[in-house]
Amino acid sequence: MDDDRRLADTLGGTSRRDFFGFTGAALALAFTTRLADPWTPRSTPARSADYPFQLGVASGDPLPDGVMLWTRLASRPLEPLGGMPYGRLKVEWELAEDEAFTRRVRRGSTWATPEYGHSVHVDVRGLKPAREYFYRFRSGTEVSPVGRTKTAPEAEANPGHLLMAFASCASWQDGFYTAYRHLAVESPDVVFHLGDYIYEYGIVQSGGNRATPVPDQFRVQCDTLDRYRIQYGLYKSDPDLQAAHQAAPWIVTWDDHEVLDNWAGRYGPGGEVTEQDFLVIRANAFRAYWENLPIRLPETPQGPDVRIYRRFRFGRLAEFNVLDTRQYRDDQVCGDGQQVDCLPRLDPARTMLGDAQEKWLLDGLGRSRARWNVLAQQIAMCQLDYDPGPAQKLSMDLWDGYKAAKDRVLTGIAQRRVSNPVVLAGDLHNNFAGELKADFNDPSSATLGVEFVGTSVTSGGNGNAATGLPAGGRDPVNQHIRFSSYQRGYVTCDITPGQWRTDFKVVPYVDRPDAPVSTRGSLVALDGVPGLNTP
Template sequence: MNSHQPELRAAARRLRRRHFLTLTAAAAALAFATDLPAAGAASAAELDPRKITENPFTLGVASGDPLPDSVLLWTRLAPRPLEPDSGLPDKRVLVTWELAHDEAFLRRVTGGTATAHPEFDHTLHVEATGLAPDRQYYYRFRTGTWASPTGRTRTAPARDAVKSRLRLAAVACQAYHHGYYTAHRHLAGEDVDLVVHLGDYLYEYAVDGAGGSRAYTDRRLPAHFDRETTTLADYRLRYALYKSDPDLMAAHAAHPFAVTWDDHETENNYADDTSEDNVPPEEFLLRRAGAYRAYWENQPLRSPQRPVGADMRLYRRLRFGRLAQFDILDTRQYRSERAYGGGWHKPGPESEAASRTMTGETQERWLLDGWKGAGTTWNVVPQQVTFARRRDLPTADYKLSMDAWDGYPAARKRFLDGAEAAGVRNLMVLAGDAHVGYGFDLKKDFDDPASRTVGTEIATTSVSSGKDGSDRPANSDDLLEANPHLKFYNGRRGYTVITLEAERARADFKTVSEVTRTGGTLTTAASFVTEAGRPGLTPA
C-alpha cells in the first residue's frame, strides 16, 4: 500500500472531490506519478512543419458551442493516430487556420495561427471570434504542406433575435465495438443547425483486434486497444480510435456539436468519486482526471471547460435568440451515490431521501436561477439519463432504474418545481443512455395519469450501442402499460431530429436498419409534435 493512502482516503471522504488532486501534497505526488502534464505547459522545442511527411489531419475537424459572435474550432495532429506516439515527436507544432463564407475560401472572414502542444496531445481549440450572428461559415487548418478537411459551422442568433426555426439532432451512445456509425453517416447529410451529443461518446471496454461487431477482415487493431481504459494514455488512444471513423468525422465536419458526457467516457455507472467497483476514491479520482483531460482534449469545448485535476465544469448554457435556451447538464460528476447499489430496484427510503442530488447543489442552483428571466419560447435541457418515471412492470412489484432520475426523485421534484416557479412554459428534456428511443409526457404527479403535463422528454436511441436492436423490444407491452405517459418506444439505432418553432416543436425519431453490417438504411420511425403553451406529445 502507498504510504500516503490512508491520508488520501481520509481527505477524499472530507473533500469528496473538490480540488482533491491539488489540495494535498500526497495527491500531487500521485498525480505526478500518473504523468498528467501541467495545464498550459509548453514544450521548449518546436517542430518544423515541413518535416511532417505524413498527413497529420487523420482525425478530421470539429466545431462546437456556437455563440452569436464566435464558435470553437477543433482538430488534432496525428499522422498515425492508433499508435501511442501518434507519429509526432514531443514538440509543439505551429498551425494556421482560416474561416470563410464559402467552401472555396475565396471570401475569407478571419484566420490566424495556433500552437498544437504535445502536452495536450497536439489538439487545437481555436475560438474564432468577431463573427456575424446566425451565419454559416467554412473552416480549415494547415501545417507544413498539409491541409485539413473543410468543416462547416454556424453561429447562434443574436440574444434577442426573433428566429423562426431551429433544427437540432440528438445523438448518444456510440460503442465502437457494437457496430458501424451508420447513423452518423446519415446525420452528416441532415439540414440541422446543431448536434447535441448526450454522452457515451466512447466506451472504456476492450476492443479486440477485429473491432468487435465490426469484424474487420482487412486489418487488425493494435493489441493496446484490447484492454479497458484506465490511464490518460489509454483514453487518448481510445478517442483516436473512435474519431478515426469516417462517418463520425463526416458528422463533425458538417455540423457544430454541443457535447456532454455520461458514464462510459470514464467508467460505467460511476457517481462522483465512487467507481463501479468501489475502488478507493483517491485511486478512482486519478483515473477520472485522465478521462476528463482526454475528453476535453478531443472535443470542441471552450477554455472554461478545461479540467483542473479531477474536476471539470461541463455544465453550461447556450442561447438561440428568443426561440430557445439550452441548459446543458452534467449528471455524473456531482451526483449522490446510486441507491441500493444501482441497477433496477424497488424504490424506498434510500432512493427517496430528500438530500439526494443528481446535479449537486451548485449546478442545481445554476439551472434554476438560469430559467428566471430567460424569456425564450423553449427551455431545452440536454442531459444524460431518463428523466421521466419509468416502471418496468404494470404490477405492484415494479422496479425503477436507480441510475436514472427515478433513483433521485427528490432532485427531479426540485427540478420540476423550479421550472414552474420560474415560469417555464415549454420545457423539453433531452436524454440518451438507454439505447432506445422514448417520447414521454412529463407529469406534475407521475402517480396520477390525469395530472397536469408540465413538459416533454425526448430520449434519443443509441448510434451503435446495443448492436442492431429492434422496433419493438421484448418489454414493450409491460413498459407502455406501466407508464401511460410514455408515448413512444423503439429499440433500433439512430438519432432524433427536433425542430423548434414559435408555435410548436416536432420530434422525428430516425432509425437505421442495422449497424453490425455497413449499408444500413434510414427510416423515420415516428414523428410527434408538442404545441407551445400546451405540453404533451401527439402524433404528427
C-alpha cells in the same frame, strides 16, 4: 471487403467513400510550398504517409459572435502521441463565408503541443450571428478537410426555425456509425451529443461487430491518459463520425462511459477502485475528453474537477441548459441497477446535479425569455417502471434513483412558469417520448413538459424493429410514455415558435455499413400546450 482493407480504409488511407459531400474542396488535402497561395490544392489531391489530420476537424459551442474550431494532429492515431514528434507544431487556421474560401473572414495560427495530445482549440470571435461559415487548418504543407459551422442567432432575435439533431451512445465495437453519416446529410444548425461518445471498455481482437482487428493495446480498459487517447484515436478515425462533425457545430456533454460505467461523483463503479485512484482515472478521462472535442471550458482540465455545464441561447426561440449529471451526484443506492422498494432513493438530501448546478439551472430557467426551454442532459427524467405487475421496479442510476432531486427540478419549473420545458436524454439505447408529470404515479396529474430520449448510434448492436410503442400510443405500465422503439439511430428536432417536432431516425442494422435510414416515429409539442401529439 476483407478485414485488412477495411482497417486501412477506416484507420489510415483515403476512404473509399466520399469523405463529406460538400465538393472536391473538402478532400483537397496535399499542398506544395511552391504555390503562390499555400492553401490552394494541387490539381490531383493525395495524402502523404504522414498526413496529420487523420482525425478530421470539428466545431462547437456556437455563440452569436463566435464558435470553437478543433482539430488534433495525428498521423498514426492508434499511438499515444498520434505518431507526432514530441514538440510543439505550428497550426494555421482560416474561416470563410464560402467553402471555396474566396471570402475569407478570419485567419490565424496557434501551437499544437504534446502536453495536450497535439490538439487545437481555437475560439474564433467577431463573427456575424446566424451565419454559415467554412473552416480548415494547415500544418506544414498539409491541409485539413473543410468543415461547415454556424453561429447562433443574436440574443434578442426571433428566428422562425431551428433544425437541431441529437445523438448518444456510440460503442465502436458494437457496429458501424452509419447513423452519423445520415445525420451529416441533414446539415442541422447544431448537433447535441448527450454522452457515451466513447466507451472505456477494452476491445476484443476481432473488433466486435465491425470484424476489424485492432492492436493488442486495446485489450485493457481505459485508465491512463495514453489509453484514453488511443481510444479516442480509434473512434475518431471513423469517417462517418468525422462527416457528422464536419457538417455542423456540436454541443457536447459526457455521461458515464467517457470515464467508467455508472460512475457517480467521486466514486467509481461498484467499489472496484479506491476513491483516490478513481479521481486519477477521472482526471485522465476529463483531459482526454477535452483534448478530442470542440468544447469551450472555463479553464483547461488540470485536476479531478472540470465544470462542463453551460448554457446556449438561440435568440428568443430556444435556450439550452447543458447539464452534467455525473460529476456532482450522490452515489447510487441499494446496490445500483433496477430495484423494488428502495427507500433510500427518496432521501430529500440526495442530489443529482449538486447544489451549485441545481441553483444555476433553476435560476436560469426563471430568467429565461425563450419560447422553448431545454435541458440537454444524459438520463431519462420520466419515471420508468420496469415491472409490468403491481410492483414498481426503478433504475437507481436514472433520475428515479434521485427522486427528491427530480422533484426539486420539476417543482421549480412549475413554480417559475417556465415556457415550454423540454428534456433531452440518451443513455438507454432506446427511443422514448414522454410527458413530464407533476406526479408520475397519477396519470391525471398536470403535465409540465415533454421529454425525448434518443436511442444509441450503435450500442447494443442491431436492435429489434418489432419492439416498441407507436407514436401517440400509451404504454400500459408507464402511461406518460407516448412512443418507444428499440433500434439504432439519432433524433432530429424541427423547432419553430409554434411547435417542436421530433423525428426519431433509425437504421435497421449496424453490424455492417451503409444501412438505410427511416423515420420510426414523429411527435409534436405545441407552444403553450404541455403534452405530446402526432403530426
